[in-house]
Amino acid sequence: MTQQNISRIEQEEEVDDVTLDRIAKVLGVSAEAIKNFDEEATVNIVSNFTSQDSSTINAINIQPTFNPVDKIVELYERLLQVEREKVELLERMLKSQSSDE
Numbered sequence: 809m810t811q812q813n814i815s816r817i818e819q820e821e822e823v824d825d826v827t828l829d830r831i832a833k834v835l836g837v838s839a840e841a842i843k844n845f846d847e848e849a850t851v852n853i854v855s856n857f858t859s860q861d862s863s864t865i866n867a868i869n870i871q872p873t874f875n876p877v878d879k880i881v882e883l884y885e886r887l888l889q890v891e892r893e894k895v896e897l898l899e900r901m902l903k904s905q906s907s908d909e
Contacts, residue, residue, distance in 0.1 A: 817823055823831070825839070832839040 817827065817831075828839045828842060832842055835842075
């Protein structure tokens with residue numbers, strides 16, 4: 809089926825039963841499900857499912873794949889290194905100033 813045919817079907821007020829049965833078969837649903845489709849009801853079902861799903865996810869205790877203490881130590885070591893570099897820079901600047909005087 810071409811995109812043109814699909815667009816034509818979408819524009820029709822009513823779809824004949826044979827075409828509707830073929831579409832339903834491809835989608836894996838019944839023709840009745842398509843005929844009785846209610847967008848608002850579907851949105852409500854999805855919304856309710858999402859709310860229940862997120863509470864289930866929140867109930868699961870997910871363990872990190874790294875040791876948080878190790879990450880803190882790593883961050884602390886990086887901060888110390890940066891501070892050491894600052895001190896060295898300041899010392900060089902002070903020496904440079906005192907030698908210029």
